């Protein structure tokens with residue numbers, strides 16, 4: 527299982543990397559939505575993307591919309607990991623095609639339990 | 650300040666066992682120390698030893714005794730904890746029970762429900778997947794702790810709690826934000842009846858049950874208590890009923906009347922049909 531972490535904060539990427547490596551994922555990183563899209567176009571090995579909402583350049587919401595408009599990525603699982611915590615925003619992200627949503631701050635268990643819900647925890 | 654001595658630890662262990670049947674192993678002394686020291690300060694004692702001395706001298710209030718037991722009890726829980734038992738409910742157990750009982754109710758008991766995430770998860774699942782049946786499903790949830798039950802009845806959760814195990818779509822449907830917290834909506838809250846009950850003592854009348862969730866509580870009890878509780882479960886579970894235990898708990902070697910049944914990635918227990926009771 528390969529995961530792409532998209533967040534402009536290096537500290538956040540490194541925290542998520544630590545959690546996901548520990549759970550057995552192969553981990554890749556990008557700093558914004560555009561870089562993440564480029565990454566997906568270059569490689570087809572990614573199964574899951576964890577994406578922040580607020581990022582300079584292409585934000586997480588625009589990224590969701592872009593990815594969901596490309597049929598090749600139909601199978602790709604997308605999870606928002608963001609400090610945005612209004613119900614309207616969560617609903618918007620889900621409507622735009624996010625499979626799950628985690629609010630910052632989060633615990634390690636929270637991330638892993640959400641992935642378990644999606645049925646994509648490596649054994 | 651004197652260090653807490655072995656007999657003090659024994660006294661607390663005994664107090665906790667008498668109130669809740671929870672057995673604290675000797676290697677849990679650190680837990681007594683780290684959890685009771687703040688309580689001692691808060692209650693105005695100079696030290697943990699002073700608190701224990703007051704308990705021993707019987708000069709402590711019963712509220713304080715409860716708080717001591719409370720502080721040592723683990724209330725760890727989360728929405729849809731372990732996920733698979735809830736999948737089993739959705740895909741197998743509820744459809745089967747509802748098909749059998751086309752007119753009567755399905756009664757579910759969450760024993761040791763902690764702050765309510767478990768019964769509310771079941772309520773949301775019913776509402777989502779069996780919407781026309783929600784008036785036929787009765788959910789009773791009990792716990793020993795009055796304080797934790799008060800929280801459960803309130804139905805108010807922190808962000809950390811709603812982040813855990815709860816599908817985001819259910820958060821948007823069944824919770825309202827209230828400042829930094831999240832309140833479960835009345836339609837889900839109303840589906841659960843909360844009551845106080847000590848599993849290790851005699852139980853108030855409980856209607857015949859179709860499903861029992863008794864998860865992550867037997868592990869804290871000694872062998873005799875586990876057996877006694879399972880025997881009582883036998884008395885309230887319908888012959889067609891299902892028992893769910895925590896992922897590290899089992900009826901094996903405790904009660905031969907139960908038969909483990911694999912359901913997807915979880916295991917539940919049914920009463921053996923051929924037994925003579």
Ligand SMILES: C[S@@+](CC[C@H](N)C(=O)[O-])C[C@H]1O[C@@H](n2cnc3c(N)ncnc32)[C@H](O)[C@@H]1O
Nearest residue numbers: 669724725726761763792793794847848864865
């Ligand atoms: C670890 S929690 C389990 C919560 C939930 N069932 C789950 O699996 O997530 C254990 C709960 O058992 C309660 N408890 C402890 N002793 C009990 C007793 N003798 N009778 C009933 N409940 C008890 C505690 O108050 C606590 O809320």
